Amino acid sequence: MSMRDAVLQALKEKNGEWLSGEMLSESLRVSRTTIWNHIKALLAEGYEVESSPKKGYRLSSPPDILSPDEVCPGLACEVFGRKEYIYYQEIDSTNSQARTLASKGYPEGTLVVADMQTTGRGRRGRSWYSPRNQGIYMSLILRPVLPMKEISRISLLVAVAVAETLEEELDLPARIKWPNDILVNNKKIAGILSEVVSDMDGIEYIVVGIGLNINNQLQDFPSDLRTPATSVRVEDQRLVSRVKVLQGLLVRLERRYFDLLAGSFEGTLEKGKSLSLAIGQELKLDTINGVIIGQAVDIDDYGFLLLRDQSGIIHTIMSGEITILS
Amino acid sequence: MSMRDAVLQALKEKNGEWLSGEMLSESLRVSRTTIWNHIKALLAEGYEVESSPKKGYRLSSPPDILSPDEVCPGLACEVFGRKEYIYYQEIDSTNSQARTLASKGYPEGTLVVADMQTTGRGRRGRSWYSPRNQGIYMSLILRPVLPMKEISRISLLVAVAVAETLEEELDLPARIKWPNDILVNNKKIAGILSEVVSDMDGIEYIVVGIGLNINNQLQDFPSDLRTPATSVRVEDQRLVSRVKVLQGLLVRLERRYFDLLAGSFEGTLEKGKSLSLAIGQELKLDTINGVIIGQAVDIDDYGFLLLRDQSGIIHTIMSGEITILS
8 A cells, every 4th residue: 555545544544533643654654744745645636634733634524536546445346447447636528538548449448537627528519517526527438349230229328327326326306318418307417428439340439428417506507508407416405425426327337238238228228218208209309410390209229219200200310409399 | 842842843854864963953053962862852752763973863754652742733632632631651550540630630531641551450450451552551531410320321432432443544343342342353452441430419530441452463462361352453464553543533532422411322322233242142241240141132322231131031231241152
């Protein structure tokens, strides 16, 4: 264990009580100056360590930052975040960084996570508001041996995993606005941006980006958002542990992903349909090919939306922007 | 005009005749040492310049290298190779380099071309044999505003453009082995590797890589190729200008590509069907999902192969490896 880790562990073991610098210095057999240098480094990492000349040091517990120190010990995954856990206090965009790493050969399950994004990206060139320590900003590298057609299944399973994490861990009535938004009470709480590199024969890698609003307050959101935004805190008037939410999310993503690879998608599809806001609704769908108005009939076995237009023709659609009319 | 360009132009104007170093030095008003340094640089670029103490310098004409100096003057394109023409005497892989450039924002129509690849790539992780000055090794960056489903159309139009260049410029009976190989007399003369970066809403960019065997001799090919290889020289017992073939190819690619963007794909589809080896044949198709044996019935409007299996079911297939059985 490094000296930094030893200092952090000693602080954590006090469970929010004071720990004297003298005791710390003696038990770790280093000078008080060395201790102070490590404390400063922990502060720079985002740990909230109080210091008092008389009482010593105290860690406000539990520290809710998304570093591997905090997330990995309680992470019940085999692969996701296990092989490579790449953490930034601040980065431009976790998806951009994950794409760079993927192109360098980083393996399946590599997790890129940040406590803040300066230029977080959403679909269609939009930005994702990513203030420090308020949300989860993560991107996962996947390397499935699948044809391109299966990509919509992965998109659906990610949406299902995010929604069920909000339901099961936080008791929030999360719903999927097909294909990539997660809403609570008709306000957007999470967005998904899946970027794919493929050739005609199949997928080389996918970067699955997730932005999830946790402890944001309503007045913190930009006022010009297309869809009203919300967060766990806005819906539920409480601060929750981002660390626990991330752990819960990664476990669900991993389970549903490996189910898909093993040929079992039925459960995810049924869950996705039951969580979907669109099915049965009259809606306007804005696609890259133009606008279609009609009724969402179903989500098919590949995760595509089936939309019956006014002349009765059923369109099979991979992606688009839904506006619900009914 | 740079001094290098002035020296090259003076050599070219002599049409393969000798040009004395003294005259060159006087007309360009630089020392004979400076002239000699530029000649050495041109030699290093791949120009074949003879030198003689008495006669001076002579350029073996026409120099058949794929540099912008040689290709751009006779290139009848508006966009392809016009905005960015990036040439290497030698590179690892033009597709890898084009992907790097595309991720940095290089525009549609950027052409990466090399006279040699050290690790030329083909489909399914295979290599593409790319000896110096014998073939055309090129990659083109495209940024079409199209949904992912259209990608097979682009794949088909590239195959059509390569095959018709061989037909029209060189009078070779080129055929398409769906989806990505071009054959002459059942031997592989060209391969295509299209790599795509996309999200659910559409294509961010495509890198279209083409490897085309021109002046290779039969004994130069590796002996362990899966499909027998050929070249223009092997088929036709002549050396042809790679520069002219590249110009002809780029013009046809550009025309068919902008036709597609303008909504006109019918002509390319019909041409693709007429050039396709597969239609009507009994074949084995090896896909990422497994092997199907059946009869190729047609290529549909999206460039997908329609294959009727032994139980009469018609499969719609985006990509695979064909083995013709009948």
